[in-house]
Every structure is written in C-alpha cells, then in structure tokens.
Amino acid sequence: MDRLSEFLDRNVFNATVFFDGQFCGDNHFSGASALGQLHVVRSGKVVVHHRDRPSLHIDEPAVLFYPRGLQHHLVVPPGSEVNLVCANLALESEEAHAPTLMLPDCLHVRLADAPLLHCTLELLDSEARGQLGGRRLMLNRLCEVLVVQLLRHAHSTGQLEQDALAGLSDPGLARVLEAVQRQPAQPWPLDALARMAGMSRSKFASHFHKQVGMPPAEYIAQRRMKLARQLLRQRLPVEQVAIRVGYQTQPAFSRAFITRFGVSPSAWMRSRPDQPGIAA
Template sequence: MDPLSHLLSLYPVRTALDVRCRFGAPWVLDHEGAPHGVAPYHLIVRGEAQTDGQTLQTGDIIVFPHGHAHRLHIGDPAQASPTHSAPGLLRFEGNDGDGPQTDILCGEFRFDADGGGGLLAALPDVLVVRTAGRPDAQSLRHLLRMLHEEAETPRGGSEAIIRQLASALFALLIRTWLEQALTVPGLFGVLAERRLQAAINGMLTAPEKPWTLEDLADASHMSRATFARLFKQAANATPADVLTQLRMARAARLLDAGQPAGAVGEAVGYQSEAAFNRAFKRQYGVGPGAYRRRAPE
C-alpha cells in the first residue's frame, strides 16, 4: 500500500453529499459553523462563486476542515433574491435571480475521532483545489462531472452511484491538494517531502518496530542531525511524536475491529500494556478498554 493510502486508512472519513444548488446572480449562501470533526465542502460544478476575497470557478472545490462559518456569493449579498428549497435525491436550493447561473454541490466530510491530532490537525482552515485545465486533477474533474450528472438527472441506481462516487472524493481531493500546494503541514508535509518517504513508509507499515532516530535516518540515507531537522521542518513535530500518532491511530482501528487491548499494544510496539494504556489515553482522552466499549458513532 502506498503511504497516502495507508495514512488515509488509519483515519476514516465518511462523505455526505446532500445538497444541489442552482443560483442566479446576485445570490448568497451562508453556512453556519459545524461541530468539531465535520468539514463542509462545496463543489463548483458550473459558474463562479466568491468567498473571503477569492473567486472560485468551475471545477474548484473548497473545504472548511475545521468547520468555520462561511459565506459564498456572487454580487452584492444585500441584493440577493431569497432562496427556496425542494426535496429530491439531493435537496435542491435555488433562487429567482436572473443573472449568470452557478451550480454547486454541497456536503460534509465527517472525521472519526482522532484524539485531536493526526489527519484533521494537519489540514488548513480553508482548503481549495483547482481542477480546470490541470492534468494533475483529471481524475478529480471526471468525478465531479459524474456526480453532477447523477444529481442533475437521477436514474435507476443514482443514489447508490452518488454514494459510491462521493466515498472516493476525499482521497482524490487530498492527492490533488498535495500535488498542487506549495507547502502542506503536519503529516501531509512528511508525505510531500520525497526525502522522507522511506521513513514515513516504514512507520506506517511496521509501527510495531522499535524505530530509533538512527534507523529512520539510515532509511532516508541522511545523517541523524539532517534527518531530524528536515523532519521537524516538514511535520512541525519530531519523528517520535509522529510515530506515536501513527501507532495510536493504528491501535484505534484495531480496537474498532474488536481486538483486546493487550494484543493491540503489542501490535503497535508496546511491550507494556500499562505504557500503551497511558499513551492511548493521552491521545484519545480515554483508555483503550473504554474506547473499544464506546457506542458506535
């Protein structure tokens, strides 16, 4: 498994796509703040939208990973015509504006609990990906077009098709973002730094191994000092901190599968169950036993 796929498998993300918008200018779409772990997103499938001083065009995707309240609009929001809703495969939101039209698909990425760190912490407040005219975004552009077609003209199986297509959206979005962004933070910063690929891949594939700084530096063909400096610059965290994050994320997935805490601790490199319990509780706020017994979300 490649490093990005492995990382995404440790941090499950569920995708909901539930609103189809068609607005004629002038229009405004206000979105209230979302709870922690819920990231609203908007797919601009036709036309333009503006938000916080930047213009979004056909094929652009904007995500608010930390759920911040936001506004999308075209024209003077004070002059926007009222919106109206209608039920359907996706709830429809529209208005009676007679200016240029904008079509938007809206939904949410829902992150499972990750102890306040990991994947969600590595995402910026606002994430924008452009797909128009970009060869590196061809797969994502095709996905947007298929989602739009199924939502616009539902046929037999459209609900299942939209659900399956939407499930691939987050992975394609993150891959394209990594390819387009000049700098990326946290865990993604390590993935984006090619010189650290061997080290992060080792942590992901063998979290039970007693990795030392020297081991990771050797895998990356660097001195310990150079490796430690480059890793801290990329991740804004030490290799030991990232290794612990990945171990705890792997432990959470094994606990989700019903494995006992003692076996899980050994599987992620802890010889002492007590030490594993302490590390897990620091990350997730509860011990592994309580985490495994929690009600399914």
C-alpha cells in the same frame, strides 16, 4: 506504504450531500461543528468569504474542500446562479486526536489544474442530473472519492506542508503537532513534547527534525508567527496578539516578529491590502 495512504487507512471522510442543483442567493456556514464541507462548483460564479483570509472569486469549475468546521459564506452575485453539489464531511478516525488539524483550512482546486479529477466530476455531474435509483448514495460516495483525489492532488503539488505529511503518517508526532496548533501559547518544553509522542527526549528531537524538517523549537516559533499574522489580519491590537501567541510582553513579540519578517507587527498590518473577507 506512502504517508497519504497510511492516513487514509486510519481516517475516512464520510460524505452526506445536502444540496445539488442550481443555487442563487447566499448560504452561511458557521464552522461551529466538527463537520467539514465539500463544495463542487460545476458552473457559474460564486464568491466565498472567510473571516481571516481573502475572499475566493470562483467563475469556473472548481472544488472547495474544508476538512473541518470553518466559518465561510457562499454568495452568488445578483442576477446570477451557480450549479453546486455540496456535502458535509464527517471524519471517522482511529486516532483520539484531531488528524484534520494537519490539513490546510481550505483547499481550492480549479478543475483546469487537476485533470485527474475530470472523470470523477463527470460521473458526479451525470448522477446529479439524473434520477436513477441509488442516486443519493452514489453522490455521497463520489464526494468521498473526490476528497481522496483532492488530498492526492494537494500532496503532489506541494500544498500539504511538511508537518502535515509527518502528522498524517505518524500518530505520535500528530499528537504533538495537534497540541501545538491548539495551544500555541503554551511553553511546550522538549520533555513534555517527547512524553506526548511516547519517546525519549533525544529520540523525539531527532525524529521530529527528520520528519518535519526543523527542530521542535523552530516549528513552534513558526506556528506562533503564522497565527500572529492571522490575528493581525483581523485587526486585533498587537498587545493582544502577543499574549495569544505565547509572548509575555509586546516588545518581546515585536522583536521576534521583526527578526522573522523584517518589519514590526504594526508596519506589517498597515501594509496588508486585504481586509477580513466575511459578509454580514
């Protein structure tokens, strides 16, 4: 069985459609709950703002998939409207950890780039326009099918990172990867990670490298730097970023940042043209 099927065998997204039709104005999602969202843009234009990433300008049929709660803001330009189907997603999982942390924060897929979605979206469009019995149930189930197709598309196009694929298929590694993502500033000695995965130190180091493609220490360093860049985009002071990603001093963090990216954190931040994309 492939890794994606193993994940979907243990984890099911249950969809509840809360809107379908013509939409104008704006709608804010706080990201405070564990619920994810699925937004199907059937036609029209909409801008999606995020706190720590560039805004998305959508002007063609597309699907947005948020596997877990993430703050975002849908805004329709003045004088325009967009045809949407929107659903909340609740994960029913056999795992005690949060497997959605292995997935990207947001997947944005244009219909033009994913022809395998066409049939499902045509049926979704037909159900959304009609008034047949069982309409709401059909919309919910079609949204759940879309989630599977989106994950398949992300898998086949390389949008799921190696650590995500490993975490989706290996519960022991998933516990480790989730812990590092939740608390990247922790020291995370190899012994502690091995115990978390339920393996010996040597077996864990070998298994981790084989499945994730790098040693645990390198993976942790990469996750810290990924988080650091997100925080720098939010214009947090460098000294605060250093502490939040696990460095005891700003100089130590700056040296590690320069080694990896070739510029200092301050210089990198000044070079960024994008500003945090969140509407008031």
